[in-house]
Amino acid sequence: xxxxxxxxxxxxxxxxxxxxxxxxxxxxxxxxxxxxxxxxxxxxxxxxxxxxxxxxxxxxxxxxxxxxxxxxxxxxxxxxxxxxxxxxxxxxxxxxxxxxxxxxxxxxxxxxxxxxxxxxxxxxxxxxxxxxxxxxxxxxxxxxxxxxxxxxxxxxxxxxxxxxxxxxxxxxxxxxxxxxxxxxxxxxxxxxxxxxxxxxxxxxxxxxxxxxxxxxxxxxxxxxxxxxxxxxxxxxxxxxxxxxxxxxxxxxxxxxxxxxxxxxxxxxxxxxxxxxxxxxxxxxxxxxxxxxxxxxxxxxxxxxxxxxxxxxxxxxxxxxxxxxxxxxxxxxxxxxxxxxxxxxx
Amino acid sequence: xxxxxxxxxxxxxxxxxxxxxxxxxxxxxxxxxxxxxxxxxxxxxxxxxxxxxxxxxxxxxxxxxxxxxxxxxxxxxxxxxxxxxxxxxxxxxxxxxxxxxxxxxxxxxxxxxxxxxxxxxxxxxxxxxxxxxxxxxxxxxxxxxxxxxxxxxxxxxxxxxxxxxxxxxxxxxxxxxxxxxxxxxxxxxxxxxxxxxxxxxxxxxxxxxxxxxxxxxxxxxxxxxxxxxxxxxxxxxxxxxxxxxxxxxxxxxxxxxxxxxxxxxxxxxxxxxxxxxxxxxxxxxxxxxxxxxxxxxxxxxxxxxxxxxxxxxxxxxxxxxxxxxxxxxxxxxxxxxxxxxxxxx
DNA sequence: TACGTTTTGCGAAACGTTTCGACAAGCCAA
DNA sequence: TTGGCTTGTCGAAACGTTTCGCAAAACGTA
Numbered sequence: 132x133x134x135x136x137x138x139x140x141x142x143x144x145x146x147x148x149x150x151x152x153x154x155x156x157x158x159x160x161x162x163x164x165x166x167x168x169x170x171x172x173x174x175x176x177x178x179x180x181x182x183x184x185x186x187x188x189x190x191x192x193x194x195x196x197x198x199x200x201x202x203x204x205x206x207x208x209x210x211x212x213x214x215x216x217x218x219x220x221x222x223x224x225x226x227x228x229x230x231x232x233x234x235x236x237x238x239x240x241x242x243x244x245x246x247x248x249x250x251x252x253x254x255x256x257x258x259x260x261x262x263x264x265x266x267x268x269x270x271x272x273x274x275x276x277x278x279x280x281x282x283x284x285x286x287x288x289x290x291x292x293x294x295x296x297x298x299x300x301x302x303x304x305x306x307x308x309x310x311x312x313x314x315x316x317x318x319x320x321x322x323x324x325x326x327x328x329x330x331x332x333x334x335x336x337x338x339x340x341x342x343x344x345x346x347x348x349x350x351x352x353x354x355x356x357x358x359x360x361x362x363x364x365x366x367x368x369x370x371x372x373x374x375x376x377x378x379x380x381x382x383x384x385x386x387x388x389x390x391x392x393x394x395x396x397x398x399x400x401x402x403x404x405x406x407x408x409x410x411x412x413x414x415x416x417x418x419x420x421x422x423x424x425x426x427x428x429x430x431x432x433x434x435x436x437x438x439x440x441x442x443x444x445x446x447x448x449x450x451x452x453x454x455x456x457x458x459x460x461x462x463x464x465x466x467x468x469x470x471x472x473x474x475x476x
Numbered sequence: 477x478x479x480x481x482x483x484x485x486x487x488x489x490x491x492x493x494x495x496x497x498x499x500x501x502x503x504x505x506x507x508x509x510x511x512x513x514x515x516x517x518x519x520x521x522x523x524x525x526x527x528x529x530x531x532x533x534x535x536x537x538x539x540x541x542x543x544x545x546x547x548x549x550x551x552x553x554x555x556x557x558x559x560x561x562x563x564x565x566x567x568x569x570x571x572x573x574x575x576x577x578x579x580x581x582x583x584x585x586x587x588x589x590x591x592x593x594x595x596x597x598x599x600x601x602x603x604x605x606x607x608x609x610x611x612x613x614x615x616x617x618x619x620x621x622x623x624x625x626x627x628x629x630x631x632x633x634x635x636x637x638x639x640x641x642x643x644x645x646x647x648x649x650x651x652x653x654x655x656x657x658x659x660x661x662x663x664x665x666x667x668x669x670x671x672x673x674x675x676x677x678x679x680x681x682x683x684x685x686x687x688x689x690x691x692x693x694x695x696x697x698x699x700x701x702x703x704x705x706x707x708x709x710x711x712x713x714x715x716x717x718x719x720x721x722x723x724x725x726x727x728x729x730x731x732x733x734x735x736x737x738x739x740x741x742x743x744x745x746x747x748x749x750x751x752x753x754x755x756x757x758x759x760x761x762x763x764x765x766x767x768x769x770x771x772x773x774x775x776x777x778x779x780x781x782x783x784x785x786x787x788x789x790x791x792x793x794x795x796x797x798x799x800x801x802x803x804x805x806x807x808x809x810x811x812x813x814x815x816x817x818x819x820x821x
Numbered sequence: 822t823a824c825g826t827t828t829t830g831c832g833a834a835a836c837g838t839t840t841c842g843a844c845a846a847g848c849c850a851a
Numbered sequence: 852t853t854g855g856c857t858t859g860t861c862g863a864a865a866c867g868t869t870t871c872g873c874a875a876a877a878c879g880t881a
Contacts (some may be wrong), residue, residue, distance in 0.1 A: 132589060134867055145831045150869060157870095160829060177589030181526045181535065182867030185836045190526065195573070197558065209554040213542065216573040225592070228540075228561040228573045244477060244522030246837085247570070355759070384760055391762070414700070415729055415760050417736070479837055490861045495839060502840095505859060527837030530866045591867085 133174040141170040153178070184246075193219055193438060194227040194248040196235070196262065198255045205380075206409045207427045211254050211276055214431030222439050226252075236265045243271050250438045252276065256287075257324035274438040274450070276430050277326050284449040286441060288433035290327065290407070291453035295423055296334035298458050299376055299406060300342045302421070307466045308374040308402060310345030312365050314386065316378050317353035331378060331406060347372055358385025366393075373467035374402040380412050387416065398465035410459040418462035426454040478519040486515040498523070529591075538564055538783060539572040539593040541580070541607065543600045550725075551754045552772045556599050556621055559776030567784050571597075581610045588616050595783045597621065601632075602669035619783040619795070621775050622671050629794040631786055633778035635672065635752070636798035640768055641679035643803055644721055644751060645687045647766070652811045653719040653747060655690030657710050659731065661723050662698035676723060676751060692717055703730025711738075718812035719747040725757050732761065743810035755804045763807035771799040 139149040144167060151157035152167040159167070170176075184190035195215055197208075216226040227248060231238060239262060242248065249272065253262055256277035263285065266273045274286035303311055313335040316328040332348060339346035347369050352358040358381070365372060377383045383405055390401055397403050397418060405413050405422035413422035437450040484494040489508060496502040497512040504512070515521075529535035540560055542553075561571040572593060576583060584607060587593065594617065598607055601622035608630065611618045619631035648656050658680040661673040677693060684691035692714050697703040703726070710717060722728045728750055735746055742748050742763060750758050750767035758767035782795040 132591065136867075146868085147832075147870080148830055151830090154869085157830095158828075163829080175585075175589070177586065177591075179530075179591040179867050181530045181591055182836090183869075185524075185526045185530060185838090185867080186869045188836085192572075197561065206551070206554075209551075212554075212557070212573060213575065216542065216575045220575055226573045227537075228557060228571045230558065230561045230565055240520075241522065244520070246477065246522075246524040246526055380760065384762070388762060412760070415725065415757070417729070417733060417762065480839095481837075491837090492839080492841090492862075493860055496860090499839085503859075508859080524837050527866090528839075530837080530868090531839045533866085 132179075133176050135176070135178070137174055138167065138170045138176050141174065142167040188246075189442075190247060190249055191223055192225045192227055192248045193250050193252055193435065194229045194242055195252045196239070196254065197228055197230045198235075199230065199232055206411060207407075207425055208254065210427035211431040211434070214428040215252055215276075215435040218432040218435040219439070222436075224249075224435070224439060226435070235262050239265055240269075243269065249442050250274070252434050252438055254434075256326060258326055258329065259324060272438065272441050274434050274441065276434040278451075279326075282451065286437045286450045288430045288437065288452045288454065290330075290425055290430070291455045292327070292330040292334045293338075294453075295406070295456045296331065296338035297341075298456065299335070299404065299423055300338040300344060302404070302458060302460075302464065303374040303376075303402065304342050304344060306374075306402065306464060308344065309467070310347075310369070310372045311339060311374040311376060312347040312350055312369065312372045313339075313406075314350045314352050314358065314361055314375065314377040314379070314382055315348070317351045317357055319353070327407065328378065335376065345369075345371060352377075352382035352385065353379045354381050355385035355388070358382030359389040360385075362386045362389040374404075376404050376406050378406050380405060380408045383408075383416070383420065398463050400468050402465055402467070403463045407456070410457075413459065413461055416461075416463070421461040421464040422459050423456040424459050425456055429454050477524075478521050480521070480523070482519055483512065483515045483521050486519065487512040534787075535592060535594055536568055537570045537572055537593045538595050538597055538780065539574045539587055540597045541584070541599065542573055542575045543580075544575065544577055551756060552752070552770055553599065555772035556776040556779070559773035560597055560621075560780040563777040563780040564784070567781075569594075569780070569784060571780070580607050584610055584616075585614075588614065594787050595619070597779050597783055599779075601671060603671055603674065604669060617783065617786050619779050619786065621779040623796075624671075627796065631782045631795045633775045633782065633797045633799065635675075635770055635775070636800045637672070637675040637679045638683075639798075640751070640801045641676065641683035642686075643801065644680070644749065644768055645683040645689060647749070647803060647805070647809065648719040648721075648747065649687050649689060651719075651747065651809060653689065654812070655692075655714070655717045656684060656719040656721060657692035657695055657714065657717045658684075658751075659695045659697050659703065659706055659720065659722040659724070659727055660693070662696045662702055664698070672752065673723065680721065690714075690716060697722075697727035697730065698724045699726050700730035700733070703727030704734040705730075707731045707734040719749075721749050721751050723751050725750060725753045728753075728761065728765065743808050745813050747810055747812070748808045752801070755802075758804065758806055761806075761808070766806040766809045767804050768801040769804050770801055774799050 135149055136146055139146045149167050152159040152164045195212055219226045229242060251271055251273040253273055254276040256275045256279055258280035260279050263279055276288055278287040278289045315332045336348050350361040350365060352361040390397055405420050407425045408422050410422055410424050413420040433452050480494050481491055484491045494512050497504040497509045540557055564571045596616060596618040598618055599621040601620045601624055603625035605624050608624055621633055623632040623634045660677045681693050695706040695710060697706040735742055740746060750765050752770045753767050755767055755769050758765040778797050
């Protein structure tokens with residue numbers, strides 16, 4: 132690989148002049164500049180990232196903190212990563228995929244100590260997150276996909292949960308439903324702190340109340356078995372419910388099976404929609420399920436973009452974006468079976 | 477961040493001695509070594525990757541070439557990436573997620589010219605792949621997840637397609653089926669060169685022949701509509717078929733819908749199995765589908781491991797591994813409806 | 822013609838490592 | 852005591868950039 136020195140020799144200038152010309156950091160006479168650029172082109176010169184980073188303290192490398200799959204990874208997490216990598220690439224940055232294990236903070240200490248990365252992208256953020264706390268304290272630039280309970284002035288891109296719940300409720304109410312149930316993720320060691328579960332739960336309750344819908348919100352399921360069981364409990368306690376919103380696609384499998392076992396049909400007897408599952412997954416069900424698709428790629432893109440903005444523009448007001456979900460209507464949405472007498476069913 | 481110089485000062489030795497002690501590249505007196513190590517620990521010293529890479533020409537960074545999603549990415553591709561990152565991390569390496577666009581070779585030229593990566597991990601390898609050709613020619617160390625048509629001496633980890641087809645056929649034959657159909661991926665610009673589609677097609681035909689099963693292998697579908705249509709064609713032309721193996725989960729959605737529309741049931745009237753879909757996806761269907769789950773994580777791990785071996789041990793015989801799939805039996809497999817008279821059905 | 826000012830280019834230092842030749846000290850045999 | 856080895860440590864150079872003080876050249880003005 133040819134170095135800047137080769138370029139300088141070929142253009143018959145000093146190395147420093149070549150550097151200035153190529154980076155535009157100092158004025159260089161037009162003719163000289165042209166000569167240097169041509170020499171660089173002819174040699175196929177590529178600046179060495181390491182040498183550059185060593186002196187400039189900027190590597191243009193971002194790290195994406197990738198949590199160990201806690202509950203089976205989905206397309207969503209995947210899209211964060213690919214979209215972030217794409218966005219980074221477009222702006223001349225690189226993305227390091229950095230898996231996390233038992234001791235995220237120690238690993239973070241190691242990772243940032245390497246002098247390899249300019250900033251960190253954090254995903255699967257918990258309401259109280261030791262990683263973001265450490266990063267803030269250590270003064271390492273970072274942005275979040277998701278957000279902590281008190282994101283204050285921290286850059287982040289997250290789902291607009293308020294709008295998501297409102298959209299879902301509007302969809303159901305628009306079809307004539309008067310009563311709905313929300314199946315949240317199961318309470319686990321993880322989801323106890325998991326922002327999306329908590330925010331979605333709160334926002335659904337609020338949106339249903341706002342719209343005057345009956346609301347059952349204490350159901351929790353993350354597996355097919357749990358979904359089945361939760362559904363049975365629901366039917367026993369709240370037979371008036373005609374519409375279901377389910378967070379976990381795994382749970383939906385169980386719910387649908389339980390519905391079928393009763394001889395009921397979707398959407399004739401019950402409307403069912405997924406929440407925060409990709410359309411690709413939703414259409415794998417039969418019937419194709421309605422879903423509120425998370426803007427995963429958009430979040431990944433935004434997260435990376437914000438971090439780069441921060442790195443380049445230095446400080447400034449916090450960059451924070453809430454992005455709505457996309458409602459993809461499938462074949463699982465319909466008017467309630469008997470709107471008039473539902474309460475008496 | 478403290479540098480090697482700080483460590484050396486604190487331990488009252490020369491920088492070069494500190495380096496030797498910490499890396500073990502030269503003998504250092506035990507007492508001195510201890511002093512240096514302690515100083516390093518006290519300062520929380522982390523060697524700077526850039527400085528080290530600049531002189532040693534080794535960064536311990538691997539790039540994973542990530543193709544632009546051609547037909548919607550699945551869990552499989554995701555697992556390559558995460559497993560490769562994990563494996564790399566365990567051996568002290570980092571993984572760069574490097575998206576590809578229109579001109580893979582030019583991008584590769586750029587990427588490797590940066591001096592940032594020691595080696596490249598290539599996935600979604602086509603039978604004739606310009607990327608691997610370029611890499612080989614340029615002398616850049618690389619390994620493949622998948623393989624070209626003539627992998628010769630190139631390191632790779634791939635699915636054992638022969639075994640996969642044999643396992644599938646054995647499963648179906650074991651249930652009593654005498655005739656099967658294989659739904660391959662649709663012929664697209666991409667899949668025309670796509671190893672898995674081509675290898676699976678060939679191996680299924682061979683395995684069915686070997687086992688003495690009737691075989692229909694000219695069906696192709698990658699979407700629900702195509703799946704539905706292909707199924708109708710199959711029923712019209714080959715009513716004797718009692719077992720289906722489907723490559724695309726999207727196509728399976730269509731097939732299943734078409735089956736249901738005829739009033740048939742799986743597995744009562746027809747056995748259906750997925751090929752190269754994860755169990756997580758397979759159990760999203762109703763009934764839960766049998767699947768031959770690809771060893772994605774294993775392939776990612778192996779691919780990274782091989783590359784690192786090559787980087788560290790220098791040359792040696794090619795490292796090549798074929799890994800079998802895992803048969804996960806769901807509720808979609810059963811004995812044929814009427815084994816005796818199937819040909820007359 | 823001389824002087825101040827601007828433009829243009831140069832050289833050296835620095836970034837934090839690794840590598841390697843040199844050399845002082847210690848030891849043993851002659 | 853000398854000479855030859857071994858062991859342990861040091862200093863300097865190198866990797867490929869960027870940065871920055873300086874000086875040479877070019878220009879305009881008095």
